[in-house]
Amino acid sequence: xxxxxxxxxxxxxxxxxxxxxxxxxxxxxxxARVIKIERPKGGDPCRQLPVKNLWVGNDSLNxxxxxxxxxxxxxxxxxxxxxxxxxxxxxxxxxxxxxxRPGVIEKLGLAYKDVKAINEKIIYAEITGxxxxxxWAQRPGQDLLVQSLxxxxxxxxxxxxxxxxxxxxxxxxxxxxxxxxxVLGALVRRQKKGIGxxxxxxxxxxxxxxxxxxxxxLFQKTEGIRRSRVNNGxxxxxxxYGIYKTADYYLSLAMMDLHQLAAALDSAALKTYxxxxxxxxxxxxxxxxxxxxxxxxxxYWMNRLRQQGLWAAEIxxxxxxxxxxxxxxxxxxxxxxxxxxxxxxxxxPIVLNGKKLVSSKAAPALGAQREAIIKQLIAD
Amino acid sequence: xxxxxxxxxxxxxxxxxxxxxxxxxxxxxxxARVIKIERPKGGDPCRQLPVKNLWVGNDSLNxxxxxxxxxxxxxxxxxxxxxxxxxxxxxxxxxxxxxxRPGVIEKLGLAYKDVKAINEKIIYAEITGxxxxxxWAQRPGQDLLVQSLxxxxxxxxxxxxxxxxxxxxxxxxxxxxxxxxxVLGALVRRQKKGIGxxxxxxxxxxxxxxxxxxxxxLFQKTEGIRRSRVNNGxxxxxxxYGIYKTADYYLSLAMMDLHQLAAALDSAALKTYxxxxxxxxxxxxxxxxxxxxxxxxxxYWMNRLRQQGLWAAEIxxxxxxxxxxxxxxxxxxxxxxxxxxxxxxxxxPIVLNGKKLVSSKAAPALGAQREAIIKQLIAD
Numbered sequence: 001x002x003x004x005x006x007x008x009x010x011x012x013x014x015x016x017x018x019x020x021x022x023x024x025x026x027x028x029x030x031x032a033r034v035i036k037i038e039r040p041k042g043g044d045p046c047r048q049l050p051v052k053n054l055w056v057g058n059d060s061l062n063x064x065x066x067x068x069x070x071x072x073x074x075x076x077x078x079x080x081x082x083x084x085x086x087x088x089x090x091x092x093x094x095x096x097x098x099x100x101r102p103g104v105i106e107k108l109g110l111a112y113k114d115v116k117a118i119n120e121k122i123i124y125a126e127i128t129g130x131x132x133x134x135x136w137a138q139r140p141g142q143d144l145l146v147q148s149l150x151x152x153x154x155x156x157x158x159x160x161x162x163x164x165x166x167x168x169x170x171x172x173x174x175x176x177x178x179x180x181x182x183v184l185g186a187l188v189r190r191q192k193k194g195i196g197x198x199x200x201x202x203x204x205x206x207x208x209x210x211x212x213x214x215x216x217x218l219f220q221k222t223e224g225i226r227r228s229r230v231n232n233g234x235x236x237x238x239x240x241y242g243i244y245k246t247a248d249y250y251l252s253l254a255m256m257d258l259h260q261l262a263a264a265l266d267s268a269a270l271k272t273y274x275x276x277x278x279x280x281x282x283x284x285x286x287x288x289x290x291x292x293x294x295x296x297x298x299x300y301w302m303n304r305l306r307q308q309g310l311w312a313a314e315i316x317x318x319x320x321x322x323x324x325x326x327x328x329x330x331x332x333x334x335x336x337x338x339x340x341x342x343x344x345x346x347x348x349p350i351v352l353n354g355k356k357l358v359s360s361k362a363a364p365a366l367g368a369q370r371e372a373i374i375k376q377l378i379a380d
Numbered sequence: 381x382x383x384x385x386x387x388x389x390x391x392x393x394x395x396x397x398x399x400x401x402x403x404x405x406x407x408x409x410x411x412a413r414v415i416k417i418e419r420p421k422g423g424d425p426c427r428q429l430p431v432k433n434l435w436v437g438n439d440s441l442n443x444x445x446x447x448x449x450x451x452x453x454x455x456x457x458x459x460x461x462x463x464x465x466x467x468x469x470x471x472x473x474x475x476x477x478x479x480x481r482p483g484v485i486e487k488l489g490l491a492y493k494d495v496k497a498i499n500e501k502i503i504y505a506e507i508t509g510x511x512x513x514x515x516w517a518q519r520p521g522q523d524l525l526v527q528s529l530x531x532x533x534x535x536x537x538x539x540x541x542x543x544x545x546x547x548x549x550x551x552x553x554x555x556x557x558x559x560x561x562x563v564l565g566a567l568v569r570r571q572k573k574g575i576g577x578x579x580x581x582x583x584x585x586x587x588x589x590x591x592x593x594x595x596x597x598l599f600q601k602t603e604g605i606r607r608s609r610v611n612n613g614x615x616x617x618x619x620x621y622g623i624y625k626t627a628d629y630y631l632s633l634a635m636m637d638l639h640q641l642a643a644a645l646d647s648a649a650l651k652t653y654x655x656x657x658x659x660x661x662x663x664x665x666x667x668x669x670x671x672x673x674x675x676x677x678x679x680y681w682m683n684r685l686r687q688q689g690l691w692a693a694e695i696x697x698x699x700x701x702x703x704x705x706x707x708x709x710x711x712x713x714x715x716x717x718x719x720x721x722x723x724x725x726x727x728x729p730i731v732l733n734g735k736k737l738v739s740s741k742a743a744p745a746l747g748a749q750r751e752a753i754i755k756q757l758i759a760d
Contacts, residue, residue: 005568052605053618053660054597061600065597066592066593135704135706143634144622144693149704149706150696153695154547156546157536163623163697165536166536168591169593174557175729180561181410182410185411188385189386197385198734199730200731200732201729204706204710208729209728210550212445213549217431217434217445218698219723219725220724225698232545235547243524243545245542250542250543252527254522311524313526314529315533315543324529325515326514326519329514330584332588344596344600345595345596346589346596349558353577
């Protein structure tokens with residue numbers, strides 16, 4: 001299997017929890033050899049961060065999901081000999097990733113300038129919570145806290161309700177994605193021009209980045225952007241955008257022509273509004289739609305909406321989804337063979353030349369590859 | 381400015397709305413020359429999709445946010461002469477992106493095999509809504525509809541409430557990010573091995589991909605994953621994870637030791653729970669915390685939480701954020717010079733060698749670069 005795009009590349013991941021490690025995971029799935037550099041005592045603290053209190057041996061199930069397909073090299077970076085080993089490893093590395101708080105890596109003597117002195121062409125990428133400067137630089141860079149400060153929690157839920165966080169660590173994921181893009185862009189350049197790169201990302205910049213449509217609107221418009229009071233889907237979009245209750249469940253309505261919707265719902269009241277008014281009278285129109293949809297079942301409305309060619313969908317929970325043919329055909333599941341039995345997880349969403357990127361290699365035990373890596377990459 | 385990573389690369393973007401164009405935007409910000417291939421009549425329909433009913437000339441403000449830093453080449457792909465021009469352009473291109481529904485590109489004669497016959501080393505990347513096969517293949521690939529079907533809407537909001545969509549087009553963004561990663565990975569390989577690539581992504585695979593922690597948990601655990609009935613933050617995480625009301629506003633609590641939290645809140649009741657119980661008795665514990673936090677102000681609690689070194693944050697709306705020093709220091713804003721005045725938008729979140737990736741080049745008028753591109757890239 002020598003044909004994955006990043007085959008032959010070595011990535012050193014000094015990272016913990018999700019943002020940095022999710023970037024390492026993607027690079028590994030694209031073929032890179034990703035080596036986690038971990039503290040001898042405990043390693044990546046994600047090993048001890050459970051979700052739903054599930055464990056695989058001594059490590060959290062969550063750690064396994066994020067760190068499959070990687071190796072582990074233990075090193076006490078405050079110990080001179082270990083630090084020397086890591087520096088030797090850096091000579092062979094193509095990419096270094098870390099997500100320490102500002103100041104930590106400098107104290108260890110592993111800032112970009114230090115690593116560049118060892119390996120001129122290194123691509124060095126770091127994630128902080130809030131950037132290296134400014135009043136928030138030393139705040140903990142955690143997903144929910146960045147959602148809280150970035151305005152992201154105000155995009156979701158109904159106006160009048162509390163701000164609502166996204167129900168997963170979306171900022172960590174997005175920032176990890178941005179890091180992969182920057183690293184790969186820099187690799188493309190390095191192959192052409194022979195130069196390395198220093199890449200900086202922060203959770204807050206990524207959280208603002210994903211809200212780029214909203215901020216562009218905010219910069220243009222003096223009056224505020226508000227969530228709908230009813231059935232909010234996206235504070236920027238007019239009626240009917242959102243999820244609605246039906247007689248038996250829910251359905252969602254995306255962007256669509258209001259008068260076509262009026263026809264599908266057989267609503268004379270909706271027909272009296274103009275297309276302009278989907279913004280001005282958004283919440284009033286949405287309330288009317290909500291009242292109408294409550295009266296019949298999801299199947300009934302979906303049938304009528306489809307006849308008009310309108311963008312609507314049923315709402316599935318995870319069980320509905322995993323039972324659906326539209327899910328099964330994607331073959332999103334893959335098995336990892338761990339020492340403690342099989343763990344099933346999702347694969348990388350990228351399909352390359354018709355092949356799904358899968359790897360059955362489980363997350364490493366702490367320090368599992370230390371001796372092998374010393375022999376292969378350091379001892380010579 | 382010849383030093384951006386993707387300088388010299390040509391990307392043809394046959395894309396509309398957000399997922400494909402957001403990928404093109406990132407490639408442009410990294411230095412690629414991104415040419416939108418658009419229908420002569422109306423072009424990318426995003427030009428006519430307003431948010432908050434805001435326009436810049438004849439195009440929506442939203443189109444400007446997504447398509448800055450690109451060129452526009454109009455071509456009627458059903459017209460033989462125009463198709464011939466596009467095929468000639470493909471000889472010079474490095475990357476082709478499209479997000480048509482399955483079947484559309486094949487009818488035009490521009491499927492991967494067709495383009496590969498013209499340009500052996502092309503990197504060809506496509507986004508569909510639900511993949512090319514299976515019962516959902518022909519469904520409209522729209523963000524909210526994929527959130528609805530992928531279980532994503534069940535991660536957010538409180539248990540017992542309706543499913544809550546994320547308040548922005550997170551699936552489009554994530555899928556666009558995945559596409560950029562795959563394209564850049566393939567470019568790294570092409571430079572080494574001289575081979576092109578065919579990349580397939582779908583909104584649904586990306587929506588499942590971003591839920592990888594949740595699905596891994598689901599595959600392991602027979603009993604269901606449920607949103608907290610109160611203050612839900614992430615259905616996988618135990619108490620206290622979530623956003624809470626205080627006497628004057630809100631605050632968020634991330635992962636933290638329950639007994640340290642009990643100390644910060646001076647709550648004897650909280651101290652009676654064990655660490656294991658943050659999962660088992662999640663909603664009960666969260667209700668206790670919610671009752672306590674209501675009684676004093678955000679500033680009061682933040683002070684006490686910080687003293688314990690706990691991960692907590694105030695909740696900012698967009699105005700609070702853009703007024704904060706922690707925002708200003710990031711310099712996220714950039715100006716675009718459009719024919720109709722200045723538009724302020726956010727920059728790419730990546731910082732490279734200490735430089736923010738900015739470009740003042742506005743989105744193109746429909747077909748603005750057609751003649752220039754014919755002269756430069758086709759006529760010779």
